[in-house]
Each structure stands twice: as C-alpha cells, then as structure tokens.
Amino acid sequence: MPDQGPAPAWRYGSSLPQRLSRNYARYRERGGRIDLYGDADAYAENGRLQDCERLMFLLLAFDQIHKEGLPGDVAELGVYKGQTATVLARNARRLGRTCWLLDTFAGFDAKDFTGADAGRGTQFADTSLAAVRARVGEENTRYIQGFFPDTAAQLPPDGRYCLVHIDCDLYAPILSALEYFYPRMVPGGFLIVHDYGSMEWDGAEKAVDVFFADKPECIVPLPDSAGSVVIRRWRPPTPDGSWLRQKQALALDQWHTPAHNQIAAALGEGWSRPEAWGIWGVDTAHTLTFAPADAASPDLVLELDVHAPLVSSRPELRASVSVDGAVAAEWLFSEGQNRGVRALPLPRQTGWRQPISVTLRPETALVPQTVNPASGDTRPLGIALHRLRLRRA
Numbered sequence: 458m459p460d461q462g463p464a465p466a467w468r469y470g471s472s473l474p475q476r477l478s479r480n481y482a483r484y485r486e487r488g489g490r491i492d493l494y495g496d497a498d499a500y501a502e503n504g505r506l507q508d509c510e511r512l513m514f515l516l517l518a519f520d521q522i523h524k525e526g527l528p529g530d531v532a533e534l535g536v537y538k539g540q541t542a543t544v545l546a547r548n549a550r551r552l553g554r555t556c557w558l559l560d561t562f563a564g565f566d567a568k569d570f571t572g573a574d575a576g577r578g579t580q581f582a583d584t585s586l587a588a589v590r591a592r593v594g595e596e597n598t599r600y601i602q603g604f605f606p607d608t609a610a611q612l613p614p615d616g617r618y619c620l621v622h623i624d625c626d627l628y629a630p631i632l633s634a635l636e637y638f639y640p641r642m643v644p645g646g647f648l649i650v651h652d653y654g655s656m657e658w659d660g661a662e663k664a665v666d667v668f669f670a671d672k673p674e675c676i677v678p679l680p681d682s683a684g685s686v687v688i689r690r691w692r693p694p695t696p697d698g699s700w701l702r703q704k705q706a707l708a709l710d711q712w713h714t715p716a717h718n719q720i721a722a723a724l725g726e727g728w729s730r731p732e733a734w735g736i737w738g739v740d741t742a743h744t745l746t747f748a749p750a751d752a753a754s755p756d757l758v759l760e761l762d763v764h765a766p767l768v769s770s771r772p773e774l775r776a777s778v779s780v781d782g783a784v785a786a787e788w789l790f791s792e793g794q795n796r797g798v799r800a801l802p803l804p805r806q807t808g809w810r811q812p813i814s815v816t817l818r819p820e821t822a823l824v825p826q827t828v829n830p831a832s833g834d835t836r837p838l839g840i841a842l843h844r845l846r847l848r849r850a
C-alpha cells in the first residue's frame with residue numbers, strides 16, 4: 458500500500474472482545490466478575506470512551522487473574538488524574554486486594570529529565586492528590602505521593618503484585634519501577650508498561666528493552682493507542698499442581714452444576730456448551746477430571762444426575778462408566794429408568810491428591826436432526842449431565 462500520510466482515524470473498523478460484548482450476558486451468567494458498564498463509566502473522560510482497547514485489556518487481565526486465582530495486590534506508577542487508576546482500584550476491590558497508587562501528583566520531576574528525556578519540560582502538573590482521591594475513592598486504595606523510586610520505601614516490604622501498571626513516560630522512573638516491581642510480581646502476574654510503542658516517549662521503549670533483554674519473559678505488544686506492552690511473570694511448576702488442577706477440586710457433599718460454571722474445569726473431552734439446565738455429552742466418550750477438595754477424604758461416591766435421549770427407534774441406551782481407565786459400571790437408560798441420580802463408588806485411594814478421571818461411554822450418540830428434521834441440532838448427543846455431587850460413602 459502506498460504511503461498516504463497519516464492513517465484515517467478509523468479506517469478498518471473496530472470490535473470489542475466478544476466475551477465483553479455479544480457474549481457478555483453469557484459471561485456474567487457463568488460467574489464472570491467484570492463490571493463492564495461500571496468500569497467503562499468510571500474510565501470515560503467527559504462522557505467519551507477513548508482508547509477502548511486499553512480498558513478492554515485491563516479488564517481481560519483482571520478476568521484472567523480471577524480465573525487463575527492469582528494472589529497479590531495491584532499497583533500503578535503514574536496516576537495523573539486517575540483514569541486508569543479508577544479501573545485498577547475498582548477491580549482490586551472486586552478481587553479483595555489493595556490498589557497502591559504512586560505519583561508525585563504534581564507532574565514530572567526535573568530529576569528525570571536525563572538521557573533520551575533531556576530537555577523535556579513539566580507536564581501532568583494539573584492534578585492533585587485530593588482530586589484523584591475524590592475520583593478513585595478510598596476503599597482498598599492506598600495513595601503514595603512523591604518521587605519514585607524514593608517512595609518505594611512506603612510500599613509494604615513483603616508486597617506481592619498480580620498486576621502492575623507502569624505509566625510514567627520517562628526512562629528513569631520506568632526502569633526504576635521495572636527493577637522494583639518485577640521481582641515482586643507473583644508467578645503469572647501482569648506487568649504492563651504504557652507508551653512502549655507510541656514513538657512519543659523513546660525512553661519508555663528503551664527502558665523496557667534494556668530491562669527485558671536478559672529476562673526469561675518476552676514482551677507482548679498491545680494494540681492500545683500508546684502501544685503498551687505486557688509480560689506475565691514466569692511461573693515455575695508448583696507442587697500443588699496448576700491453577701487448573703486446583704480448580705478441578707470439588708467440594709464434598711454439595712451439588713455442582715455445569716450451568717453455573719461450578720465444574721467447568723472438571724469437564725474434560727466430549728462435552729458441548731453448558732446450558733441453563735446442564736450440559737450435553739457429545740459423541741461417545743464424556744470425561745470428567747476432578748479431585749476432592751479435601752485430600753484426606755475417606756471413601757467417596759460420585760453421584761451423577763443424568764439422562765439419555767431416548768426415541769422410538771432407540772428406546773434404550775447402554776453406557777459403560779470407567780474410572781481411571783478401568784470399567785467400573787454398566788448403566789442402562791430406558792423409558793422407566795432414565796433421568797435420575799446414579800451413584801459410582803470410587804476406588805479407595807490412600808490420599809486423593811491425584812485427579813480422578815471418570816468417562817461415560819454411551820454405545821451410540823443420537824443426532825436430533827436425524828429423528829426430527831425440523832430440529833436444527835446436528836450434534837451427536839450422548840448423555841446429558843444435570844449436576845454432580847461427590848459425597849462420603
């Protein structure tokens with residue numbers, strides 16, 4: 458494409474992440490915690506939502522922090538009037554964390570006008586700590602006013618962070634912030650630096666390149682207007698298993714439903730999408746992988762509330778059930794014995810640390826459209842799961 462000067466402001470169209478737009482209602486139904494409208498209103502300036510990509514990225518990062526169960530606080534260096542800080546603080550509150558907000562609240566400090574930033578002048582002085590407090594609020598929020606890195610001493614010495622947003626434009630404070638926060642990020646934590654790719658602040662790009670040149674993590678450029686970058690802190694293997702393994706832990710003696718996402722992590726291969734009533738197994742093998750939340754549990758029984766689609770051409774369905782690969786039960790679904798709770802004793806284990814794998818294997822799957830051509834459902838349906846419970850034998 459020939460160089461035609463500055464690109465038109467909006468030539469290629471835009472779309473929001475589907476999770477937060479067309480599927481937002483589904484996302485919320487399944488327990489998603491992002492408050493899209495509240496956060497967007499808080500982020501908007503004079504009623505306008507500029508740099509929507511920036512907001513969307515922050516929200517998706519918080520969503521992932523919640524999903525993976527990352528511990529740690531939230532921090533921002535470079536608050537100015539609090540536009541991004543308000544989003545960080547709102548999400549820190551929702552996660553039950555503290556949001557640490559650091560700035561001079563009086564603009565750049567001339568001590569930072571060195572190297573690539575030599576000759577720059579005062580900017581961002583038209584703010585105040587009081588004004589930011591009024592906008593962002595006090596709950597779960599701590600303000601640290603002054604020149605960074607001098608103010609780092611006011612942060613908790615044992616502080617750990619799941620998300621840090623560095624937005625202070627200049628080489629020296631960005632490098633200082635990377636040196637301070639990087640070792641304090643929790644494994645998997647999000648370290649975000651604004652202005653890297655904008656070509657407005659050469660010091661930002663330089664500080665990030667210098668700092669990450671010898672780190673195991675690589676930067677990922679983001680498509681917000683100022684070219685933020687993100688790294689996720691390296692995560693070593695953990696003795697307690699991955700976050701996904703931990704999510705596969707089922708609390709004993711209570712019913713769990715697919716519809717409310719309670720067993721999303723336990724649903725392995727061979728399941729369709731959760732629906733309001735439960736979930737369809739598809740094809741002829743549906744696997745559940747889970748472990749009891751209490752590893753010291755005694756003998757356990759898995760109860761599955763299930764049914765099979767029966768039609769006149771297939772009035773019965775046989776299914777085998779295997780536990781960790783060995784057949785443990787044979788089930789018959791028939792007109793008189795279809796929907797109901799079926800119990801599966803689990804082989805005794807000395808401890809329940811390892812996940813257990815249970816696979817339902819219906820002999821055949823049924824495509825609704827082949828029985829009723831008016832049905833648009835072309836999925837090969839196996840066994841429907843309404844809810845499950847893991848109980849003491």
Ligand SMILES: C[S@@+](CC[C@H](N)C(=O)[O-])C[C@H]1O[C@@H](n2cnc3c(N)ncnc32)[C@H](O)[C@@H]1O
Pocket residue numbers: 534535536537538539540541542559560561562563564565566569581603604605606624625626627630
């Ligand atoms: C671009 S503004 C931050 C924008 C803000 N994140 C927002 O959402 O609008 C940069 C901020 O970094 C702060 N800053 C720059 N160098 C600093 C330093 N060494 N110590 C503390 N704050 C600094 C400035 O005071 C300024 O408020």
